[in-house]
Amino acid sequence: MEIEHRAKAFEDALRRAGIRITRQRAALLRVLAAAEDHPDATQLHLRATEAGAAVSLATVYRTLSALEAQGVILKLEFEGEPARFEPADGTHHDHMIDVETGEVREFVSDRIERLQAEIAAEMGYEIVRHRLELYVRRKA
Amino acid sequence: MEIEHRAKAFEDALRRAGIRITRQRAALLRVLAAAEDHPDATQLHLRATEAGAAVSLATVYRTLSALEAQGVILKLEFEGEPARFEPADGTHHDHMIDVETGEVREFVSDRIERLQAEIAAEMGYEIVRHRLELYVRRKA
């Protein structure tokens, strides 16, 4: 199954970094692996709890930090809401947020990526990371 | 002088919106009009205080909200720091943050703007606002 496989991949990444796989971390990894949306810490806490794995909110935060440090997940900070998280599945993408519904959609644009790099280079910099968010409304 | 002129323009915008120009607001407008950088609420509070105009931090926040609502200033929310503010001088631009020094530089790219609009349109949306930040490092 897809989710289990993904969860295992996460575990391996952590183990490689010398991080212990505890009951609560395993639970969170499974929840994250199953996430189709972009849940925040509280939602992850809730999902883990509903799945029968008691985890404290503090541990959720601590685990998310560790996962982010390992590059296993990405932290998304949209305007005016708690941070959300998504599994880092390798392919970089940016986000489009429907301001009406809150729905988040992903998109990629090689051309924009290239332009960003060009602009930075022209000013004597190289890009470490970037953030591009489009707050949109469904067209009439 | 440049700064006074800018500050007056801010006052007019507020008066037009039926907002009273109090001593503390006038002081903050002057501080904002003089800001070359991108100060946060605490820095603005400090500057107003140093300039001899006592303003409470709560009022700084309340005034910043009002100014933002009038479109007179823009709120910038970079990663991992308190919100910063900049006077809205009409021309839209994005930001490049030097991760080493914290320095913020502005840039514009019509091409990126256009591509963003295209992408949104293709997906059936129109852009309400967007946020593009490049976290960069000086090139070797």
Add this chain to the structure above:
DNA sequence: ATGGATGCAAATGCTTTGCACCCGT
């Protein structure tokens, strides 16, 4: 004069942390 604006301190919301106990390796 009168309703919006201010100051203070308390409250909020998200996130982090100190500490004593626990458990994965």
Add this chain to the structure above:
DNA sequence: ACGGGTGCAAAGCATTTGCATCCAT
């Protein structure tokens, strides 16, 4: 067994808010 991990409650930070007082219009 031992050192990292956990839970709990308390602390931290940026920001907001209730309320009594004040002042711009």
